[in-house]
Amino acid sequence: MTDGTDEPMVFETVLDAPPEKVWRALTIPEYLARWLLPIEAQPLTFSGRQEGLAERIDWTLVAEEPNRRLTYRWRESGEGAVQDAAESLVTFELDPLAGEQTLFRLTHTVPVRAANDNGVAMMMAA
Structure with a gap:
């Protein structure tokens, strides 16, 4: 049985x-x-158009432990995004x-999402 997440x-x-120094490369826009994708606006929104990725990748900070750990919620949108892509x-x-x-380590x-998932759980989460 799955716990709701993929490997x-x-x-x-x-x-x-x-x-x-690595922390600064991860946290200073x-x-x-310079190394990830061009940033268009705050909160962190990256444009992946030139790299063949989704038009937009929106990131929201979830947790941070300075110089040690940083977690973002990621969601693709716009042209090139996977249809009905879940947040990761x-x-x-x-x-x-x-x-x-x-x-x-990244x-x-x-x-x-279960094969019979009709999105109700995500709507309820909103």
Whole structure:
């Protein structure tokens, strides 16, 4: 039986920078736009048109632990978005390593919708 979520996608790499520097790249809009997607407005809204992604990706901050963990709710919209796409959670985790390095972990969790789901639960959540 499923718990309502799919297996998350997890990506890990070691970065040659301390967690504080990586945190700035995740939280300062000008820096974030350099490596992720161009930011159009606040709250965080990214434009993925040039990268072949959804026209808009809206992010809402869910939780943060400075220099350690950051979680956003992500929803695609506009041209190129998956029809009836559910919101997903994107979590960045930073673990300090020796030598001013950081273990960077990105986890993307997409809720699984049952085959007979007619969207009532999502309407009730709103």
